[in-house]
Amino acid sequence: MSNSKTINLVVFGIGNVGSTLIQQIQAAKKQLDQQQVAIRIPVVANSELAFYNEDGLTPTWDCDFQKFSVPYKLDEIINFVNSHQFQNLIAIDATASTDFVKNYVPLVENGFHIVSANKVANTLHYDFYKTLRNTLKKHNKSFLYETNVGAGLPIIETIKNLYGSGEKITKIRGVFSGSLSYIFNEFSEKAKPFSKVLKEASNLGLTEPDAREDLSGNDVARKLLILARELNLKAEFNQVSVESLVPKKLNGKTTLHQFKTRVKELDDPFQNRISTLSNDDVLRYVGELDVVNQTLEVKLVSEKKQSAIGQLRGADSIFEIFTESYGENPLVIQGAGAGKAVTARGLLSDVIKLSNQLN
Ligand SMILES: NC(=O)c1ccc[n+]([C@@H]2O[C@H](COP(=O)([O-])OP(=O)(O)OC[C@H]3O[C@@H](n4cnc5c(N)ncnc54)[C@H](OP(=O)(O)O)[C@@H]3O)[C@@H](O)[C@H]2O)c1
Structure with a gap:
């Protein structure tokens, strides 16, 4: 050699x-x-x-x-x-x-x-x-x-290559968290209480030991910020608007043990949320970077079941990259977005x- x-x-x-x-x-x-x-x-x-x-x-x-x-x-x-x-x-x-x-x-x-x-x-x-x-x-x-x-998905490299070659990226949108992907894919499909789905996700090792770290949206916000900075936006973490899924009464001031014993309190709010959806819609927790308006948002939204994000299964992540050349149909990268x-x-x-x- x-x-x-x-x-x-x-x-x-x-x-x-x-x-x-x-x-x-x-x-x-x-x-x-x-x-x-x-x-x-x-x-x-x-x-x-x-x-x-x-x-x-x-x-x-x-x-x-x-x-x-x-x-x-x-x-x-x-x-x-x-x-x-x-x-x-x-x-x-x-x-x-x-x-x-x-x-x-x-x-x-x-x-x-x-x-x-x-x-x-x-x-x-x-x-x-x-x-x-x-x-x-x-x-x-x-x-x-x-x-x-x-x-392991080639997200950063793809974005770097597109940006470096002068392609105008207008928006990046997707489900960036394996645990939250699983939770809403299951919750939207099956008639199960939210707390039960959360427990399943935890048993599968998908959530952090304290699931509030996932539900807070901060991890998704960090990923969104990293992508924004790849596009040369000088954004800061506190500029990401994050819809936390942890109710204030169960936030970090409550101990993990208290959170676990009171986790059923999450069931009604999420049930109310899903009951407002039409049969064609599902809930997804998305990160969205609007490059044109320079906004970074992490939020729970309804998506059409037939859309790429709506069709997501298991704990997969999905990234839609909208650019000038790709037009209305984004470049989509999907697959296991977590796991050792x-x-x-x-x-x-x-x-x-x-x-x-x-x-
Ligand atoms: N697991 C996934 O699916 C996944 C996916 C994407 C990215 N990541 C990232 O990969 C990283 C590692 O994740 P993990 O699941 O392997 O974590 P982990 O099992 O908790 O292991 C963390 C390791 O880092 C060591 N460590 C902590 N502070 C250190 C320091 N100051 N100097 C040197 N070593 C230190 C810990 O040592 P001690 O035991 O001494 O504390 C431990 O060996 C994280 O940043 C995570 O976000 C993980």
């Missing part, structure tokens, strides 16, 4: 997504060999501990992590990779941490590219968004984050995309 290259990954966050990514990299060795790419993971870390192995992880890395991981500081990881003169460094952010994002600029200044599943860096104040991009440019480094919106396997695969695709640009 004379032209082969070695990519060195430092994986931060070894929960659902991070550990699945490591597993997928190990299982993809044959395909990577064919592309003459070797991926070594010399360091993995969670919020407190790091495990170092200059030869890379073995298939029993999680046992090694249990036994040999040590408390760490970011500088120690940077010194470790520098002392081994590792090239083609990529930091993977598979955390959901706001604190970790503070490491992006120092990582880039110390030679790392960044591949992230964490939405925080792209949804903090616009000044940070700009500073990060200026730092990346100065150090000739890349930041890829396809999994921030729609997990598709998200980890999306991170790995970003790593491969990046590795194709590296020497």
